[in-house]
Amino acid sequence: MSDAQCADLTTAVEQLAWTAVREMLQLQPDAGPGSDAPDADLRQMWLAALTSLLAIRDSADQLAASAALSAAQYGADYPAIGDAAGMTRQGARRKWPGLAGLSDERQRKLTWWNRRGDQFVQCVRAVLMASEETSEQAPRLAALRGRLDEIEQTSPAQRLDVFDMALVDAHAVAVGAPSPAERTAARAKGLLAALTADAYAAMNSHSSLVIREDLACGTDDCASEPIVELWHPDFGHGPVSACREHAIEALGQPDIRIVAACRPDVALSVFAEAYGEG
Template sequence: MSDAQRVNVANAVERLAWTMVREMLELEPDAGPRPDLPDADLRQMWLAALTSLLAIRDSAEQLAASAALSAAQRGADYPAIGDAAGMTRQGARRKWPGLAGLSDERQRKLAWWNRRRDQFVQCARAVLATSEEWPRLALLRERLDDIEHASPAERIDAFDMALIDAHTVALGAPTPAEAAAAHASGLLSALTADAYAAANSRSALLSREDSACAADGCLSEPVVELWRPDLGQRPVPSCRGHAVEALGEPATRIVAAYQPDIALSVFAEAHAED
């Protein structure tokens, strides 16, 4: 950015700050800190200006963090982000941690969404049509509407929000009494688990606390985590065989997957689907 551009930015910020001051103090549109005003009035104006400028700074920091995140999701690395922010890559990493690898994650997420979009939306619609009202279900309905009306560039962000709500539904929504509705709810949970697994790196998928299936005496490697009402309020790891067996109970749901595309496969086997 050139010196002239920086001057323009400073002038724009100053104009915005004084517009905020006039609104805060209910002053006339052309009011400002004139030398002939009493000290008490000037003091009030400058304190209001300080408040306004700090609010602008905080908003700019939030927007900068959002810009760094969006840049990282589209391939920018820390050296590039640091250069844009006028700092070293180490400084950028300290200021905005967790941005490395987001571009790859986004591409994996897009690939999954392109393959499973129709199935995910249809399944979510089926859950909404057959389940009792619940706050998160209403939010999920709004997210699906957002996906349908979003531009291609915005759609993946809308999908992210839908995944969050779908995952919350998987963890907390009451199990529908009707069999078809319960099946749709379980399928949505499995799809959501696979979506998260597809977006994560292999190292993230392998970093789990338990190294074996939670079933008594089973030493098999877990492939999913299950939400089972009979085992309390914490998801438990399960190998494929025990997961298939447990999913015979409608209230049991897959809430996490340790491998891409495994949750849907396990769910299909449990329900004898092709």
């Protein structure tokens, strides 16, 4: 930034701080550091100005972190972020860790959304229509309805951010209650669980939901490689790993759903085969 731009920015921040001072102290619009007021009143104004300026600094730090995150998502690396922040690459990495690779993650997310977004939205609609709004489920369903509205109303550039939260809410709804007795409704809920598992695997994020390589199939004496994790109310505190054969077999039972997958599209292919659609 040029010296003139920096000076203009400083003036704008100062004006913002004094606007906050007048609101905090309920002063007249013309009250300020140059006003003819008693020393005690001016002292109170300057203390309020200090409070306001430090709050502005904290807000600016939060906005700077958000800007660094967004820049990384759009392809900026640490040298570029450090240069923009007036620090070294190492300094930027210490200040804002975890930004490396976000551009690749965003691209994976965009690729998945372009391939499966319409299917995801249609599946969410089907689940919402078929779900019973019990006292436990009502908040989850309301949250998911809100996410769906946001997806449909936001611009494509903002849609991916909304999609992150929609996945969380969709996952909660998909595994949060027993499957409906009606087969079509049960299929929609199972498909939504498989779609969220596929999305997390495709994006290579939320590692706690992605199967680990050292796990084995949860069926006794099965040496086959596990490819998904299954959830059922009777399983206890965690999901159970399953190979393809045992996953397909298990999905024939009520309330069992896929909640994680070891790689993209596995969850959907297992689900399709279990429902005779493969």
